[in-house]
Amino acid sequence: MTARLKGHAEARGAALRRLPSVDDVLKADAAAVAIDRFGRTATVAAVRAALAETRAALRVGGDTPEPGVSSARVAEAALARLVTDARPAVRPVFNLTGVVLHTNLGRAVLAEAAIEAAVTAMRRTIALEFDLTTGKRGERDGLVRDLLCELTGAEDATVVNNNAAAVLLVLNTLAKGREAIVSRGELIEIGGAFRMPDIMARAGAKLVEVGTTNRTHPTDYAAALNARTGLVLKVHTSNYRIEGFTSAVPARDLVALARDKNVPVVDDLGSGTLIDLARFGLAHEPTVAEAVAAGADLVTFSGDKLLGGPQAGFVVGRRDLIQKINRNPMKRALRVDKIRLAAIEATLKLYRDPDRLVETLPTLRHLARPQADILAQAQRLVPALAAALGDEFEVTADACASRIGSGALPQETLSSGALVARPRTERGAGRALERAAKTLRDLPVPVIGRIADGVLVLDLRCLDDEAGFLTTLASLRGGADALA
Numbered sequence: 096m097t098a099r100l101k102g103h104a105e106a107r108g109a110a111l112r113r114l115p116s117v118d119d120v121l122k123a124d125a126a127a128v129a130i131d132r133f134g135r136t137a138t139v140a141a142v143r144a145a146l147a148e149t150r151a152a153l154r155v156g157g158d159t160p161e162p163g164v165s166s167a168r169v170a171e172a173a174l175a176r177l178v179t180d181a182r183p184a185v186r187p188v189f190n191l192t193g194v195v196l197h198t199n200l201g202r203a204v205l206a207e208a209a210i211e212a213a214v215t216a217m218r219r220t221i222a223l224e225f226d227l228t229t230g231k232r233g234e235r236d237g238l239v240r241d242l243l244c245e246l247t248g249a250e251d252a253t254v255v256n257n258n259a260a261a262v263l264l265v266l267n268t269l270a271k272g273r274e275a276i277v278s279r280g281e282l283i284e285i286g287g288a289f290r291m292p293d294i295m296a297r298a299g300a301k302l303v304e305v306g307t308t309n310r311t312h313p314t315d316y317a318a319a320l321n322a323r324t325g326l327v328l329k330v331h332t333s334n335y336r337i338e339g340f341t342s343a344v345p346a347r348d349l350v351a352l353a354r355d356k357n358v359p360v361v362d363d364l365g366s367g368t369l370i371d372l373a374r375f376g377l378a379h380e381p382t383v384a385e386a387v388a389a390g391a392d393l394v395t396f397s398g399d400k401l402l403g404g405p406q407a408g409f410v411v412g413r414r415d416l417i418q419k420i421n422r423n424p425m426k427r428a429l430r431v432d433k434i435r436l437a438a439i440e441a442t443l444k445l446y447r448d449p450d451r452l453v454e455t456l457p458t459l460r461h462l463a464r465p466q467a468d469i470l471a472q473a474q475r476l477v478p479a480l481a482a483a484l485g486d487e488f489e490v491t492a493d494a495c496a497s498r499i500g501s502g503a504l505p506q507e508t509l510s511s512g513a514l515v516a517r518p519r520t521e522r523g524a525g526r527a528l529e530r531a532a533k534t535l536r537d538l539p540v541p542v543i544g545r546i547a548d549g550v551l552v553l554d555l556r557c558l559d560d561e562a563g564f565l566t567t568l569a570s571l572r573g574g575a576d577a578l579a
């Protein structure tokens with residue numbers, strides 16, 4: 096060992112021996128602040144952790160020996176650790192991805208009316224399964240059943256955890272140990288391991304595929320229908336589209352075929368909108384009422400996609416089938432809680448006044464927001480983003496295209512506006528973009544954009560809180576260095 100290295104080792108040993116005790120650290124100012132904010136137990140644990148970390152760092156050692164570590168420094172490290180750990184894991188972010196219903200960002204933002212209803216349900220006891228007229232036990236689904244029937248024209252309705260649960264429950268109730276017929280063109284996978292064949296297997300139904308990927312005809316279904324058939328399933332091919340030489344059998348024709356054999360037809364709409372989106376300039380997406388009117392015996396759809404409510408799955412349709420579903424023990428395992436029921440009821444009630452939905456329902460407000468409005472906002476915000484990102488980037492307000500997301504109208508884009516950050520030099524541009532995106536994700540309220548074609552795009556379609564966005568960007572002021 097050289098004299099220099101020996102010197103380092105000795106200095107490290109001395110620093111280790113001189114490390115303050117837990118009690119010493121607890122006397123430091125920062126420890127008092129920590130105890131006041133987080134309590135003694137958590138502070139002692141954080142101090143121990145900070146000491147262990149310091150000890151480990153000293154053992155590994157750098158090239159330069161550490162000077163003695165003070166109690167104050169360990170206490171500050173402990174406080175910093177407690178502050179970081181206290182940050183909620185469920186954090187708000189700015190969704191500037193350009194995907195309105197982003198599954199990874201929690202899909203629909205709820206309406207104020209739904210939020211108020213949910214808060215009341217959290218704060219108060221409610222008549223959840225209690226009939227206030229008779230004073231006897233009531234039904235939890237009864238709270239929203241009539242509304243669902245009113246808005247869809249269905250005879251009866253039930254609610255579960257999400258649409259995946261709705262499909263599982265319907266298959267299990269009507270086709271357990273029996274056959275379920277599906278077109279090969281509709282055997283979809285939706286993100287997050289929801290694959291129709293797997294759900295079928297778990298539901299105990301035997302999948303009978305008919306037709307081909309691109310074309311399925313009425314005769315294909317007719318040939319597969321038999322005494323073992325539990326149901327015919329029509330699945331909305333939410334997240335993709337087959338184009339060219341294609342043919343599918345509309346639900347109405349399936350109903351005519353299956354009714355002869357007394358087999359129910361189930362239409363899984365996926366997103367399931369309650370109103371015609373064409374009135375907002377979007378492509379027509381079949382509404383739940385249309386699916387019911389086409390004669391499907393049951394229709395399933397999501398609560399937090401185009402409907403704009405909380406996560407939920409709805410099954411509407413024939414009363415005898417809904418009753419059968421409600422008697423399935425699985426229903427109990429898949430039911431929704433009082434908080435969501437309250438939010439669902441309030442959301443559905445907004446649909447009684449469709450003319451005002453653009454004001455009352457954030458999802459529709461976002462979808463219907465005019466491009467001119469978004470571009471004007473982008474113009475206003477150019478200087479703030481330019482200041483936050485520094486000289487390395489040129490920031491402009493440009494047109495862009497948003498998507499609806501969550502498998503609704505996958506082909507459809509909405510003309511939108513964005514803040515676009517373009518690296519000024521080509522060398523290292525890719526890394527600069529990644530760094531900028533990371534910097535924005537690290538903000539107090541993380542900003543999530545997308546990198547495409549050599550630029551960072553912040554689509555402002557869903558930016559409601561402009562002031563909050565400016566505040567979070569301002570924490571980077573002079574922060575060009577943070578990017579370097």
Ligand SMILES: *Cc1c(COP(=O)(O)O)cnc(C)c1O
Pocket residue numbers: 257258259260262285289330331332333334363364365366396397398399407408501502
């Ligand atoms: C999204 C979707 C589902 C799953 O709905 P979740 O509410 O996400 O559980 C099922 N079927 C189709 C066709 C869908 O688009």
